[in-house]
Structures are given as C-alpha cells and as structure tokens.
Amino acid sequence: MVFAAAALERAMTYQQVIMRALAGSLSWLQAADILAIHPRSLRRWRARYEQDPKLGLLDRRRQRPSHLTAPRAEVQRILRLYREHYVGFNVRHFHQLARRDHAVTLSERPGNTGGNTDGRTLGNFEAGSGAPRNS
Numbered sequence: 663m664v665f666a667a668a669a670l671e672r673a674m675t676y677q678q679v680i681m682r683a684l685a686g687s688l689s690w691l692q693a694a695d696i697l698a699i700h701p702r703s704l705r706r707w708r709a710r711y712e713q714d715p716k717l718g719l720l721d722r723r724r725q726r727p728s729h730l731t732a733p734r735a736e737v738q739r740i741l742r743l744y745r746e747h748y749v750g751f752n753v754r755h756f757h758q759l760a761r762r763d764h765a766v767t768l769s770e771r772p773g774n775t776g777g778n779t780d781g782r783t784l785g786n787f788e789a790g791s792g793a794p795r796n797s
Contacts, residue, residue, distance in 0.1 A: 673719035
C-alpha cells in the first residue's frame with residue numbers, strides 16, 4: 663500500500679501522542695486535546711494501534727484518490743483557455759463558452775453535473791485561475 667506523505671506524518675504524530683499517553687506522561691484527555699479529537703475517537707485510534715502498531719494509525723480514507731478528481735491535463739487545458747482567450751469573463755460565462763466552443767465536459771460547480779455524465783467538476787476552478795467569483 664502506498665500512503666500520502668501527509669497521512670504518514672499524521673500517523674507519526676498520533677503515534678507519538680499515544681505512546682506518551684501509554685507511558686503515563688499524558689492523561690488520555692490531555693492526549694485527545696493535543697490531537698484536537700474527541701476522547702472516544704482517541705480510544706478508537708488506541709485500539710487500532712494496539713491491534714496493528716505498524717499500519718493501525720494510517721488514515722485509510724486517503725489510500726486512493728477521489729473518483730471525482732478532474733484529470734490534471736483537462737484542468738490545465740481549461741486554465742490555459744481562460745488565461746489566453748477569456749480573461750475577464752466570470753466563471754459562469756466562461757464555462758458556458760468553453761462547453762460550447764471547446765468541448766469542455768467538466769461541470770461548473772461541484773454537485774452540478776449539468777450534462778456531465780462522469781460527475782467530475784472543476785471544483786474551485788476560479789480560485790486557481792484568478793477568475794472573478796460570480797456570487
């Protein structure tokens with residue numbers, strides 16, 4: 663299994679705090695406060711760690727990328743279109759023209775598939791492109 667660097671770093675932090683609590687230098691409530699989690703969640707993490715010290719603290723949600731992630735090449739193509747041809751357009755109008763004239767299939771907003779059959783979105787496209795937000 664390949665885990666992201668952030669997941670490994672988080673597991674090391676959890677391990678350090680749990681080891682201090684097991685050694686008695688921290689109470690379990692203090693350990694939960696340090697990790698900013700509920701004490702019940704810390705008991706679950708402790709049980710996972712005791713079951714499998716090597717992999718028990720790794721965040722299993724982050725093993726694979728989201729199926730909703732837009733292809734990197736497509737997002738870069740769309741950003742290039744915006745920066746080169748549609749500077750100053752708001753996202754709604756840019757998206758409308760990009761779908762019509764450039765065969766863009768990603769939807770404008772998360773959850774709005776609008777004819778997009780695979781469910782992928784640009785997400786926070788405007789945040790990454792410098793495009794003005796259309797509130």
